[in-house]
Amino acid sequence: MLKNLIKKNLIAPITALSLLTLSAPSLANIYIGAGAYKSETEGVPANDDEEVSAFFLGYNIVDSNIFMFSVEGGYYDLGSFKGTANGDDYKSEAEAYTIAGVAYLPVGPFIELYGKVGIAMVEGETVINGDKYSDDGEEAFGGLGMSIxxxxxxxxxxxxLVFDNEIESEMAGVGVRLAF
Known part of the structure; x- marks a missing residue:
């Protein structure tokens, strides 16, 4: 009787755990990354540039020897610029939260080329001579990269990377990506 009771009470939890394990995404397909970038903007006077950071989390949907595709969410600091140009005092700062698709093409045993395209939710503000202008909105962004x-x-x-926002941000950077 005790054997039957144990058997009946364990079947449901084991079945539920098995179904959850099969339906949950594999941790082997998750990656995180961070990088240091040089940000440049065309939309503020004097065409300043600055060192900024970025962080992202991704999930590999397709991972084969000839093609890889992932979705990625990220945060990019687009920079903070200030100065005087043409007699105007200005300050501009922006950041972006992104969702992107990333397609990878292996070109050797250790090298991959990739393209990234997505939507950036940009939060920015420009102040010229005390007048504030909001640069918030959803914009396209994309870029090319190489990883070793x-x-x-x-x-x-x-x-x-290029962000098609009001201040036309461009970024070039290097970083580390860790897969789990």
């Missing part, structure tokens, strides 16, 4: 695979779970990457 080290130890199969660590990538060193370099990429160039």
């Amino acid at each position: 695979d080290i130890l199969d779970t660590v990538d060193i990457y370099a990429e160039y």
Whole structure:
């Protein structure tokens, strides 16, 4: 009787746990990354540039030897610029939260080329002579990059990104991506 009671009470939890395990995304397809970028903007006077950071989290949907595709969410500091130009005092700062698709093409055993395209939710503000202008909105962004695979779970990457926002941000940077 005790054997039947244990058997009946364990079947449901084991079945539920098995179904959850099969339906949950694999941790092996998740990656995180961070990088240091040089940000440049065309929309503020004097065409300043600055060092900024970025962080992202991604999930590999397709991972084969000839093509890889992932979705990625990220945060990019687009920079903070201030100065005087043409007699006007200005200050501009912006950041972007992104959702993107990333397509990778392996070109060797350790090197991948990739393209990234997505939507950026930009939050920005420009102040010229005390007058504030909001640069908030959803804009397209995209870029190209190259990564070098080290130890199969660590990538060193370099990429160039363009944000089609009011201040026309461009970024070039390097960073590290860790796969789980």
